[in-house]
Amino acid sequence: MAEPAKSSAVVVVVGGGVAGAFVAKSLQSHAQVVLIEPKDYLEIPYGELRSKVEPLFAERTLIKHTDYLTDVRIINTCATGITEKEVLTEDGGSVTYDYLVIATGHVDSATRIRDERLEEFKQDNQKIESSRLQINSGSRLLEFVGPKASKKALDWLVSKKVDVLLNETVEVTSLEASSGTYTISSGEKITADCHFVCVGKRIGSGWLSHSFLKESLDDKGRLQVDKNLRVRGSQIVFAAGDITDVPEIKQGYLAQAHAMVIAKNIKLLINGSAENKLATYTANSSAPALVSLGRKGGVAQLPCFTVSGWLPAFIKSRDLFIGKVRKEIGLKA
Ligand SMILES: Cc1cc2nc3c(=O)[nH]c(=O)nc-3n(C[C@H](O)[C@H](O)[C@H](O)COP(=O)(O)OP(=O)(O)OC[C@H]3O[C@@H](n4cnc5c(N)ncnc54)[C@H](O)[C@@H]3O)c2cc1C
Structure with a gap:
């Protein structure tokens, strides 16, 4: 049977991380898809730390969006605001949408060019020396998992001769970083050849805080979604991935699952399906x-x-x- 003709409906996806990438990929042959994302590549974050110790690994974790989004209009810029019809961008432009998918999980300060990101990993690799120290503000490592898993990770690090300082914080100023001396919260001074910041990144919803969706943000800055993954209060705006308030651990494979539900629902809406036929997403609280x-x-x-x-x-x-x-x-x- 012949494939149904591609719809003229415009689906704008903001954010090309794991969630946005899978939404755009799944819809590119069904609608006019536009991806707004400052970087020219998808970075699979799971490979970030290994890429620092094995820079060649990054060749597979950094994927140019053009390699898999062959039928998507890609705009390499940041979204700075939205109206009920348009997404506004940092270069002063605007993109009109019929359906909008917000997938701006975290603010990413990485360089926008894939080749430069590959180079960063090579430089990080050269800085890594044999002795390691980990500083953690909490009383245990990996606070997103349970205490037993934290203890197992701590024991492993200690067995590898890593010094772990718990209940400590460090202010990393550029002055300290260049001198190689860091002051931790207890007042102790530590010297190091290099440091890597591994604290969670800021949630990427600041650009929505003055928009018509501001009331849909929860107190952590996450977008509240309904069971169809639509942003509360809107019929045509969806949200996927780490930006959502879905009560489950924030993981890429769950972001992919959100993307699949959203892609299905947008296809259904484009084809005129009734609201009660839309797919629903159930939080995976024991993921x-x-x-x-x-x-x-x-x-x-x-x-x-x-x-x-x-x-x-x-x-x-x-x-x-x-x-x-x-x-x-x-x-x-
Ligand atoms: C070190 C590490 C290891 C991990 N390991 C795993 C694992 O093994 N398995 C697993 O399932 N999960 C893992 N995760 C979690 C997983 O990476 C995240 O849950 C997933 O990346 C979330 O995807 P996302 O698309 O929602 O958000 P993000 O990955 O944060 O992507 C958001 C995208 O939006 C863009 N953006 C932000 N603001 C704007 C704006 N204003 N305009 C346009 N674009 C914008 C950013 O540039 C970015 O590309 C890991 C995370 C880390 C950090």
Whole structure:
């Protein structure tokens, strides 16, 4: 049977992280899709830390949007605001939409050009020395998983001769960074050749705070969504990924699941389906979490138990799911 003709409806996707990438990919042959994203590449964040120790790994984790979005208009800029009909951009432009998908999980300060990002990983790699110190403001590591998984990760780091300072914070000013001396909250001074900031990034909803959606932001800056993943109060604006208030751990594979529900719903709406036919999303409150500890180790928090060692390493640590995501987006693993 012949494929239905592509609709003239315009779907604007703001944010080309995991969530936005999968929405745009799934809809590109069904509607006129526009992606607004400052970077010319998708970075799969799961590979970020390994790319610092193995810069060649980044060749697979940084994917040019043009490699998989062959039928999408890509605008490399930041969205700065929205009206009920248009997205406004930092270069003074505007893009009209019929449906809007907001997927601006976190503010990303990485360079906007893929080749420059590859170069950054090479430079980071040269800075990494053999002795390591980790500073953590909380009383345990990995606060997004349970205490048992935290303890297993701490034991692993200590066994690798990493000094871990808990309940400490550090102000990293450029002055201190250039002198190589850092003052931690207890007043102690620490010297280091380089530092890496691994604290969570800011939620990417600042650009909505003066828009008609400002009342849909919760107190953490996340967008409140309904069971169809539409932003509360709107019939045509959806939200996917880490920006949403869905009560579940923030993970890329869940962002992908949001993307699939949204793509399905937009196709249904374009085809005139009734509201009660829309797909629904159920929060995955016991979603497993896997943390890689090098290529041969890992910690897994599963619904009933926590495990460390070869099993999580086998599931995640060898490839960090990079090949899986690449295949799902239509590329060679
Ligand atoms: C080190 C690390 C390891 C992880 N490992 C795993 C793992 O193994 N498995 C897993 O499932 N999850 C993992 N996660 C979590 C996962 O990466 C996130 O849940 C996922 O990336 C969320 O995707 P997103 O598209 O919602 O947001 P993001 O990845 O934050 O993408 C948001 C995009 O929006 C863009 N953007 C922001 N503001 C604007 C704006 N104003 N205009 C236009 N564009 C904008 C940004 O440039 C960015 O590209 C890991 C995260 C990290 C940091």
